[in-house]
Amino acid sequence: xxxxxxxxxxxxDSIEAISTLVDEAKLRLSKDGISIRAVDxxxxxxxxxxxxxxxxxxxxxxxxxxxxxxxxxxxxxxMSERSDKIEIxxxxxxxxxxxxxxxxxxxxxxxxxxxxxxxxxVPSLELPAKVTLKGxxxxxxxxxxxKVSDHLALGVDGSTFFMEAESDTNRVRLQxxxxxxxxxxxxxxxRSLFSLDYLSDMSKAISKANEVTVxxxxxxxxxxxxxxxxxxGKVEYLLAPRIESD
Amino acid sequence: xxxxxxxxxxxxDSIEAISTLVDEAKLRLSKDGISIRAVDxxxxxxxxxxxxxxxxxxxxxxxxxxxxxxxxxxxxxxMSERSDKIEIxxxxxxxxxxxxxxxxxxxxxxxxxxxxxxxxxVPSLELPAKVTLKGxxxxxxxxxxxKVSDHLALGVDGSTFFMEAESDTNRVRLQxxxxxxxxxxxxxxxRSLFSLDYLSDMSKAISKANEVTVxxxxxxxxxxxxxxxxxxGKVEYLLAPRIESD
Amino acid sequence: xxxxxxxxxxxxDSIEAISTLVDEAKLRLSKDGISIRAVDxxxxxxxxxxxxxxxxxxxxxxxxxxxxxxxxxxxxxxMSERSDKIEIxxxxxxxxxxxxxxxxxxxxxxxxxxxxxxxxxVPSLELPAKVTLKGxxxxxxxxxxxKVSDHLALGVDGSTFFMEAESDTNRVRLQxxxxxxxxxxxxxxxRSLFSLDYLSDMSKAISKANEVTVxxxxxxxxxxxxxxxxxxGKVEYLLAPRIESD
Numbered sequence: 001x002x003x004x005x006x007x008x009x010x011x012x013d014s015i016e017a018i019s020t021l022v023d024e025a026k027l028r029l030s031k032d033g034i035s036i037r038a039v040d041x042x043x044x045x046x047x048x049x050x051x052x053x054x055x056x057x058x059x060x061x062x063x064x065x066x067x068x069x070x071x072x073x074x075x076x077x078x079m080s081e082r083s084d085k086i087e088i089x090x091x092x093x094x095x096x097x098x099x100x101x102x103x104x105x106x107x108x109x110x111x112x113x114x115x116x117x118x119x120x121x122v123p124s125l126e127l128p129a130k131v132t133l134k135g136x137x138x139x140x141x142x143x144x145x146x147k148v149s150d151h152l153a154l155g156v157d158g159s160t161f162f163m164e165a166e167s168d169t170n171r172v173r174l175q176x177x178x179x180x181x182x183x184x185x186x187x188x189x190x191r192s193l194f195s196l197d198y199l200s201d202m203s204k205a206i207s208k209a210n211e212v213t214v215x216x217x218x219x220x221x222x223x224x225x226x227x228x229x230x231x232x233g234k235v236e237y238l239l240a241p242r243i244e245s246d
Numbered sequence: 247x248x249x250x251x252x253x254x255x256x257x258x259d260s261i262e263a264i265s266t267l268v269d270e271a272k273l274r275l276s277k278d279g280i281s282i283r284a285v286d287x288x289x290x291x292x293x294x295x296x297x298x299x300x301x302x303x304x305x306x307x308x309x310x311x312x313x314x315x316x317x318x319x320x321x322x323x324x325m326s327e328r329s330d331k332i333e334i335x336x337x338x339x340x341x342x343x344x345x346x347x348x349x350x351x352x353x354x355x356x357x358x359x360x361x362x363x364x365x366x367x368v369p370s371l372e373l374p375a376k377v378t379l380k381g382x383x384x385x386x387x388x389x390x391x392x393k394v395s396d397h398l399a400l401g402v403d404g405s406t407f408f409m410e411a412e413s414d415t416n417r418v419r420l421q422x423x424x425x426x427x428x429x430x431x432x433x434x435x436x437r438s439l440f441s442l443d444y445l446s447d448m449s450k451a452i453s454k455a456n457e458v459t460v461x462x463x464x465x466x467x468x469x470x471x472x473x474x475x476x477x478x479g480k481v482e483y484l485l486a487p488r489i490e491s492d
Numbered sequence: 493x494x495x496x497x498x499x500x501x502x503x504x505d506s507i508e509a510i511s512t513l514v515d516e517a518k519l520r521l522s523k524d525g526i527s528i529r530a531v532d533x534x535x536x537x538x539x540x541x542x543x544x545x546x547x548x549x550x551x552x553x554x555x556x557x558x559x560x561x562x563x564x565x566x567x568x569x570x571m572s573e574r575s576d577k578i579e580i581x582x583x584x585x586x587x588x589x590x591x592x593x594x595x596x597x598x599x600x601x602x603x604x605x606x607x608x609x610x611x612x613x614v615p616s617l618e619l620p621a622k623v624t625l626k627g628x629x630x631x632x633x634x635x636x637x638x639k640v641s642d643h644l645a646l647g648v649d650g651s652t653f654f655m656e657a658e659s660d661t662n663r664v665r666l667q668x669x670x671x672x673x674x675x676x677x678x679x680x681x682x683r684s685l686f687s688l689d690y691l692s693d694m695s696k697a698i699s700k701a702n703e704v705t706v707x708x709x710x711x712x713x714x715x716x717x718x719x720x721x722x723x724x725g726k727v728e729y730l731l732a733p734r735i736e737s738d
Contacts, residue, residue, distance in 0.1 A: 072416060075393045079386075103383075103422055104390050109415035137595075140571075144596050147567045169601035170564060176595060318662060321639045325632075349629075349668055350636050355661035 017205035055232035067111030129186035135209035155191030301478035313357030375432035381455035401437030547724035559603030627701035647683030
């Protein structure tokens with residue numbers, strides 16, 4: 001059983017943070033909220049998403065799991081105003097999710113769970129550097145890098161967080177010192193190279209966050225954590241590094 | 247003879263309501279105004295359009311008929327500000343329509359009437375259900391349907407007007423009860439299926455109307471009536487149904 | 493040596509006036525400012541651009557010449573806000589131009605001067621008609637012409653400046669009399685036909701100018717002069733005529 005009411009803007013922001021990486025996802029439903037663990041088709045990026053029942057206007061739920069096409073869901077949500085209330089109800093017999101907003105009632109077929117990828121295990125990583133900054137600063141770095149390259153290096157050097165991108169002929173560097181960041185905590189230098197494709201996809205959701213925490217290592221995956229839904233939802237992106245060729 | 251002055255916004259709204267269905271049209275000119283009857287190339291949709299002389303700032307006209315390329319006309323009108331006055335003058339010898347707006351003077355060749363399709367006869371239909379609603383509500387239904395399908399069913403069930411669209415996996419339904427409508431008057435149930443292509447084309451003009459009247463039957467054409475030009479112009483769309491296959 | 497600080501909006505407007513015609517350009521640097529003379533790849537349009545040191549917040553420069561990819565530069569400048577200050581510094585050893593804006597530092601490779609086209613000689617032309625008008629009026633004519641044709645005739649007839657475009661079936665004419673212009677000074681009639689491709693490219697920069705001076709002849713090139721950077725920069729476009737075929 002799953003029956004809930006949620007503000008359109010919260011649901012939109014949450015789903016878009018996920019759908020930018022995966023077209024469909026398993027939602028694990030429980031009285032403690034909704035959680036999603038998913039990996040992109042190329043196995044390069046992982047998302048962990050958790051939404052607390054307090055993010056909802058009302059929330060009734062028993063344990064269960066459903067498969068959803070997120071692309072269709074985003075499309076449907078685009079019909080709502082950000083201030084709309086959305087009623088969601090699971091119809092397990094008809095294998096449907098019902099969404100009501102304004103006078104509109106959408107019936108969205110569930111995806112057969114057996115036909116879906118298994119949920120990934122989230123690896124536990126020891127990452128030596130931890131930087132907290134404004135989401136808009138991280139987005140700026142990603143946009144600036146897009147102008148010259150298709151990959152971006154992120155790292156920590158002393159008390160400076162830097163982002164660097166270069167093509168054969170051009171180069172861009174953005175560096176933020178400790179006092180321009182919200183916090184920086186590193187046990188040593190870190191630097192890893194990432195595909196801009198993925199970071200660009202992630203950056204829209206990232207840019208809306210007041211605070212984003214980035215965990216970095218040396219040629220190691222990056223972990224990016226931030227909140228949605230006024231702190232009631234948590235997003236964690238994990239992105240594998242690219243090999244740096246000189 | 248045809249010589250007139252009209253506000254750009256009135257002319258734009260009028261022409262766009264027609265050009266969304268047909269690229270060229272015969273305009274029947276008389277002292278009682280301008281009228282157009284046209285069918286789209288696939289013979290699925292028909293438009294009847296009538297513009298009263300009061301819609302013009304000034305209007306002098308003797309009986310006649312001219313053929314116009316509406317696509318070019320829309321393109322030309324896009325150069326005007328909505329508050330511009332547009333001077334229109336027929337030059338029958340040069341086979342031209344002259345349009346002046348601001349410092350700009352456009353000369354638009356007439357299309358040879360002999361080379362054009364015949365004007366259709368507007369069929370008289372007995373449609374059992376009549377619903378009047380806000381144009382923006384009808385547009386909302388059309389936009390919502392576009393998210394899941396390429397056709398849309400419209401109908402009346404008791405004192406409810408409904409619109410429904412479905413794909414293999416998803417379904418959307420919008421229903422408006424009598425008190426959410428401006429009026430509803432039906433002698434029995436009605437339901438017909440229509441191509442969204444046509445309804446989407448029509449929806450821009452429809453959405454600007456405060457009141458739209460829809461006549462419906464059972465697997466029968468739909469008739470959509472609304473005013474433009476502050477009530478001085480009348481648009482009627484007629485759209486053939488699609489066969490519902492289950 | 494070249495080291496300067498300039499407002500982003502001034503640099504953007506200046507570079508975009510040039511990059512619309514050429515992808516790369518030689519910049520001649522001196523204590524008197526920056527100047528560029530460039531011809532488009534098809535040898536149809538020429539630009540002369542001069543920016544006075546007063547256009548800069550600070551300006552230090554010794555004589556020199558550098559080759560820049562303007563497309564990349566425009567791309568980089570799109571990362572700046574219009575009110576940003578941009579620091580520019582030449583690094584002749586590394587063969588780079590450094591640009592700093594906000595926390596971002598861009599390194600832009602110079603183009604090898606030996607691999608670039610020679611600077612054109614600006615021809616001295618005797619053009620009998622000189623018209624000064626608002627940039628927005630010239631842009632209006634260009635946009636209006638785009639609706640019907642791919643070329644535009646510009647000319648002077650008595651005390652009227654006219655612009656005319658026609659397709660096989662349609663025609664547009666914009667004429668401005670002496671009192672609708674800022675000034676008109678002609679020793680005789682003038683009329684030349686130009687490719688709209690080029691005029692459209694030029695029109696964005698032109699439209700921002702309060703005053704544009706146009707020099708015209710009979711089947712002769714057009715010369716278009718206007719200021720940028722609050723009068724501290726000067727742009728001159730020269731465009732070859734097309735042959736009028738009837």
